Amino acid sequence: MGRTSDVYYLPADGDLLATVAALPEAGGKFPAVIFRTPYQSDHVGMTDGELAAWAAREYAGWLDAGYAVVFQDCRGCGKSTGDSMPIVYERRDSRALYDWVRKQPFYNGEIYLIGRSYTSYVHMASAPFADDVRGAVFEVMDPELYNWHYLNGIYRMNLYGDWQVGQYKKKSGKEKNYTRDSFRLLPLTDYTRTVFGEPIEDYDLILTHPDRSDPFWDTPYGGSGSRDALKNAGFPVLQTTAFFDIFFGGVLKAWRDMDPGTRARSALVIGPYDHADGSDGVPITFPDGSVFGRFPGFERGWMNYARGVGKAPFEPGKVTYYELFSDEGWRSDDLPEPGRSVTFTLGGGERSYIYDPADPTPAKGGLSHNFGGTYFLDPPGSRSDVLTFRTPPFGEDVHAGGNMTARLAVRSDCEDTCFYVRVAIEKKEGDFTLRDDITQVSNFVPRYVPGDVARLDFTFDLCRFVIRRGERLRVDVSSAAFPQFVPHTNFRGLFSKQTKARPATNTVIGDGSTLMVRYY
Numbered sequence: 103m104g105r106t107s108d109v110y111y112l113p114a115d116g117d118l119l120a121t122v123a124a125l126p127e128a129g130g131k132f133p134a135v136i137f138r139t140p141y142q143s144d145h146v147g148m149t150d151g152e153l154a155a156w157a158a159r160e161y162a163g164w165l166d167a168g169y170a171v172v173f174q175d176c177r178g179c180g181k182s183t184g185d186s187m188p189i190v191y192e193r194r195d196s197r198a199l200y201d202w203v204r205k206q207p208f209y210n211g212e213i214y215l216i217g218r219s220y221t222s223y224v225h226m227a228s229a230p231f232a233d234d235v236r237g238a239v240f241e242v243m244d245p246e247l248y249n250w251h252y253l254n255g256i257y258r259m260n261l262y263g264d265w266q267v268g269q270y271k272k273k274s275g276k277e278k279n280y281t282r283d284s285f286r287l288l289p290l291t292d293y294t295r296t297v298f299g300e301p302i303e304d305y306d307l308i309l310t311h312p313d314r315s316d317p318f319w320d321t322p323y324g325g326s327g328s329r330d331a332l333k334n335a336g337f338p339v340l341q342t343t344a345f346f347d348i349f350f351g352g353v354l355k356a357w358r359d360m361d362p363g364t365r366a367r368s369a370l371v372i373g374p375y376d377h378a379d380g381s382d383g384v385p386i387t388f389p390d391g392s393v394f395g396r397f398p399g400f401e402r403g404w405m406n407y408a409r410g411v412g413k414a415p416f417e418p419g420k421v422t423y424y425e426l427f428s429d430e431g432w433r434s435d436d437l438p439e440p441g442r443s444v445t446f447t448l449g450g451g452e453r454s455y456i457y458d459p460a461d462p463t464p465a466k467g468g469l470s471h472n473f474g475g476t477y478f479l480d481p482p483g484s485r486s487d488v489l490t491f492r493t494p495p496f497g498e499d500v501h502a503g504g505n506m507t508a509r510l511a512v513r514s515d516c517e518d519t520c521f522y523v524r525v526a527i528e529k530k531e532g533d534f535t536l537r538d539d540i541t542q543v544s545n546f547v548p549r550y551v552p553g554d555v556a557r558l559d560f561t562f563d564l565c566r567f568v569i570r571r572g573e574r575l576r577v578d579v580s581s582a583a584f585p586q587f588v589p590h591t592n593f594r595g596l597f598s599k600q601t602k603a604r605p606a607t608n609t610v611i612g613d614g615s616t617l618m619v620r621y622y
Contacts (some may be wrong), residue, residue, distance in 0.1 A: 109153050119195060120153065132210055146180060216240075217239075237339070256520065338404070338414075344372060349377070369418055404416075420436060452609055457580070492575070502619055505563065508523050508617045509615060511611040513553060514543060517552060525577055
């Protein structure tokens with residue numbers, strides 16, 4: 103009877119959500135794979151016929167595989183009406199769409215969810231999932247909202263911050279008063295009024311709750327609905343991430359938090375690149391490193407496996423990952439904990455620098471905590487507010503794994519301040535950044551007295567990489583990483599209510615500071 107593709111406008115609190123149902127043929131019943139996105143701005147000028155034709159072309163591979171495809175523009179995006187307000191509507195709108203699918207004549211009793219980055223979150227927000235959800239592909243997405251905003255209480259302005267500006271009321275036509283320096287506004291509680299000309303309740307609340315243990319993060323605005331979305335999903339879930347993906351740590355945690363039954367049927371894939379799974383702009387290219395290039399068609403392959411009609415493209419219950427700088431490349435195992443470790447003392451006595459929030463230390467790339475992937479570090483001494491330390495050369499090839507850690511013995515002449523640590527591997531092409539972490543003195547000494555010695559612990563996201571004989575690791579210490587994180591004001595107290603900032607003289611006691619590397 104031929105394929106069909108029809109456009110519907112589903113009511114939602116007075117708004118209308120543009121929805122396309124594309125079917126392999128008229129009159130049949132099919133498993134439904136569901137896509138929701140805020141990113142198709144080009145849909146705005148399309149006629150319904152053009153939108154239907156677009157969906158039929160865009161998802162032809164799914165239709166060929168026998169799936170009905172349901173696509174929806176998120177509220178206030180594409181051809182959907184209303185105001186785009188990130189996170190706020192996704193739970194109710196996703197659930198309403200699933201209920202609509204269940205009432206359609208093409209529905210065969212099976213729903214499959216798919217998305218990449220935020221388009222995965224729109225589904226995660228609908229948890230717990232109903233029994234007819236039989237499988238999912240959730241790519242490069244952390245279900246825990248705290249991690250979108252903070253690392254150890256330091257605001258990640260280059261993650262949700264930048265993105266939210268572009269998404270909030272994106273079709274209103276109202277100009278936004280935003281630059282990267284908007285996040286240096288004092289007090290930062292004025293941020294939404296200054297940038298958008300109006301308060302935004304959910305965002306204003308986020309800026310006043312930097313502590314992960316705060317009860318705010320157990321509320322809907324804090325993402326309580328999505329945090330444990332995958333924990334007891336009960337169906338095969340494919341997660342993807344990358345060692346330099348902005349959501350790497352949260353994706354890995356979601357994998358490890360799964361109940362054993364769900365995890366045994368699921369899989370996790372970790373590529374060597376960043377959020378975009380591409381080598382563009384990456385200083386070192388990893389052979390055969392792209393997930394999409396190495397495993398073509400894996401998304402449909404996973405859904406077929408979830409349906410019981412095909413072999414899984416990745417070994418269920420395992421992590422498939424690319425070991426950086428190894429001869430083997432792709433591996434698959436349980437990411438076992440390394441059995442050995444080596445600890446290096448940074449040495450060099452006491453070294454001081456002046457950290458000025460008015461001129462925060464810049465940092466190229468976001469590594470695994472912000473957009474931007476990885477870069478080569480600037481040469482040592484490029485800035486006076488960055489201290490560089492190096493380990494001795496390794497005497498043998500080492501397969502490093504697990505979480506590297508660092509401990510800094512520090513002093514400051516301010517009652518609170520920030521320290522940022524970045525670890526790189528010395529390659530012939532340059533010092534290739536691997537991992538970073540940031541914290542503030544008050545996280546370890548709540549009533550710090552200026553001049554006292556404080557000991558700060560840093561735990562870096564897991565990474566799997568090979569250190570070749572003769573190579574060294576490099577450790578850079580500073581007190582800012584702009585524009586990745588909001589600069590610390592060097593005053594104690596809630597960062598978003600600080601009304602002034604001042605320079606700090608910060609000292610690292612090298613002989614009391616260490617880097618620990620775990621290896622196999």
